Amino acid sequence: MKKYQYEIIAQNLESKIIDKMWIGGEKLPSIQKLTEQYKVSKNTVIHALRELEASRLIEARPKTGYFVTNLFEQKNPISPNSETLAPMAVNLSELFNDIMQRGAAFDILPHGSNTSPSNHINILNRYLNKAQRSHTQQKAMHYDSPLGSVDLRFQIKEHYRSVGLNITASDYCITAGCQNSLFLALMATCQPGDNVAIESPAFYGVLQLLEKLQLNVIEIASSTIDGFNPTELEKALQKWKIRACVVTPSFATPSGASMPAGHKKQLVEIANRFDMVLIEDDIYGDLHFTERAPPLKAFDSQDRVILCSSFSKSLSRDIRLGWIAGGRWHKKICDLKLVTQLAGNQSIQQGMHAFMAEGYYRRHLHFYRQVLKRQRDQLIVCLQTHWPDSIRFSIPAGGLAIWVQVDPHIDTAQLYQLALGLGIVLTPGALFSVSGYYKNFLRISFAHPTVGERERAIRKLPSLLWT
Numbered sequence: 452m453k454k455y456q457y458e459i460i461a462q463n464l465e466s467k468i469i470d471k472m473w474i475g476g477e478k479l480p481s482i483q484k485l486t487e488q489y490k491v492s493k494n495t496v497i498h499a500l501r502e503l504e505a506s507r508l509i510e511a512r513p514k515t516g517y518f519v520t521n522l523f524e525q526k527n528p529i530s531p532n533s534e535t536l537a538p539m540a541v542n543l544s545e546l547f548n549d550i551m552q553r554g555a556a557f558d559i560l561p562h563g564s565n566t567s568p569s570n571h572i573n574i575l576n577r578y579l580n581k582a583q584r585s586h587t588q589q590k591a592m593h594y595d596s597p598l599g600s601v602d603l604r605f606q607i608k609e610h611y612r613s614v615g616l617n618i619t620a621s622d623y624c625i626t627a628g629c630q631n632s633l634f635l636a637l638m639a640t641c642q643p644g645d646n647v648a649i650e651s652p653a654f655y656g657v658l659q660l661l662e663k664l665q666l667n668v669i670e671i672a673s674s675t676i677d678g679f680n681p682t683e684l685e686k687a688l689q690k691w692k693i694r695a696c697v698v699t700p701s702f703a704t705p706s707g708a709s710m711p712a713g714h715k716k717q718l719v720e721i722a723n724r725f726d727m728v729l730i731e732d733d734i735y736g737d738l739h740f741t742e743r744a745p746p747l748k749a750f751d752s753q754d755r756v757i758l759c760s761s762f763s764k765s766l767s768r769d770i771r772l773g774w775i776a777g778g779r780w781h782k783k784i785c786d787l788k789l790v791t792q793l794a795g796n797q798s799i800q801q802g803m804h805a806f807m808a809e810g811y812y813r814r815h816l817h818f819y820r821q822v823l824k825r826q827r828d829q830l831i832v833c834l835q836t837h838w839p840d841s842i843r844f845s846i847p848a849g850g851l852a853i854w855v856q857v858d859p860h861i862d863t864a865q866l867y868q869l870a871l872g873l874g875i876v877l878t879p880g881a882l883f884s885v886s887g888y889y890k891n892f893l894r895i896s897f898a899h900p901t902v903g904e905r906e907r908a909i910r911k912l913p914s915l916l917w918t
């Protein structure tokens with residue numbers, strides 16, 4: 452469809468606002484200047500500015516000009532879930548499996564991404580292919596060692612050393628992804644019937660593990676800004692025996708919250724006092740838009756934090772490479788890996804090691820964080836301009852998703868099938884808790900740019916949700 456000139460100018464100004472050419476509160480160039488710059492009539496510029504004003508991207512101040520709205524100010528934080536619930540068994544609905552199988556929980560479109568692969572994925576593939584080609588007959592006839600490639604563990608150790616975690620390469624074990632690491636951690640430390648504390652809302656993969664391992668869940672009231680709340684955990688520990696706690700200290704999904712360093716110290720201190728296992732999910736730790744915070748394990752004084760992570764969110768979900776640093780349960784975890792998986796793929800580990808050793812992972816992260824931050828801003832602008840004023844959402848300083856609270860009467864899980872019929876995959880709030888809170892919540896990912904078909908899908912959603 453052909454675009455009018457005023458629409459092209461409005462779009463161009465919008466991109467510049469997202470790119471922070473002018474920040475919130477800053478004045479746009481005068482109408483006269485924009486007229487000269489775009490070589491159009493004054494009326495066309497005014498028409499474009501009115502469009503942006505209607506989208507709440509800018510505001511007119513009488514006799515002064517147009518100013519960029521402060522879009523990224525947290526005006527309406529999400530209402531916290533303020534109740535910690537008693538231990539309960541986990542019985543999940545079919546919806547969980549359906550979403551997991553669709554593999555699209557990080558894309559609003561059902562048919563996956565049509566974005567071209569980043570340069571780093573091409574380079575990674577070159578390293579993986581090279582490792583595959585040099586795969587010797589001798590390797591093909593032998594299983595990998597239970598801990599996994601020493602070279603790759605060395606690179607992971609170095610990576611963490613730069614963010615304040617000083618453990619050795621032999622303290623890590625390579626796994627088939629973070630979900631696999633979380634499984635090994637829970638298997639090694641808990642017995643059926645044990646209570647496990649998690650943040651609320653929490654990653655649905657952990658709920659699925661608790662269900663399969665017959666562990667009871669205690670959802671701890673958490674903040675959408677500061678994440679897991681150690682004071683709430685301590686109150687729960689005074690009432691119930693809790694064997695382990697699974698927590699995502701950096702950019703937890705779905706809330707995007709991150710724990711301040713003081714809360715991490717407090718959490719470790721409480722775990723020491725109550726002899727509780729701490730299982731840390733650090734999968735989003737490297738996707739920070741400001742500073743990399745040290746992991747919880749960096750505060751561990753009694754070897755009771757089990758660090759779990761993978762390359763799935765930071766680089767590729769497809770290479771299925773993760774790791775676990777099991778502290779005092781390290782040997783038991785390695786034994787469990789051996790009996791459940793036998794061994795990992797040697798050439799993929801070798802290729803990933805070379806990719807890291809030559810600095811590509813570091814460079815990729817540097818670039819990818821900027822891309823993600825821009826995509827986060829695009830999504831925020833889209834929500835601010837096309838969704839009703841009544842919504843509330845998180846503004847995470849990293850990670851991959853925004854947590855959106857819509858009006859209380861809306862049940863996002865009920866609309867899942869309807870949305871699917873329209874070619875939109877919702878990630879309903881109900882997936883992230885067994886409590887029944889979060890019915891009127893959605894997780895929306897910014898793993899892809901909010902442009903084209905994806906932007907149209909997100910713009911279309913309010914008419915579905917508010918019917």
Ligand SMILES: Cc1ncc(COP(=O)(O)O)c(C=O)c1O
Pocket residue numbers: 627628629630631654656699704732734760761762763764768772773
């Ligand atoms: C918080 C969190 N932990 C773990 C996983 C699983 O990661 P992996 O693909 O490495 O198994 C995910 C995937 O969505 C996740 O969001």
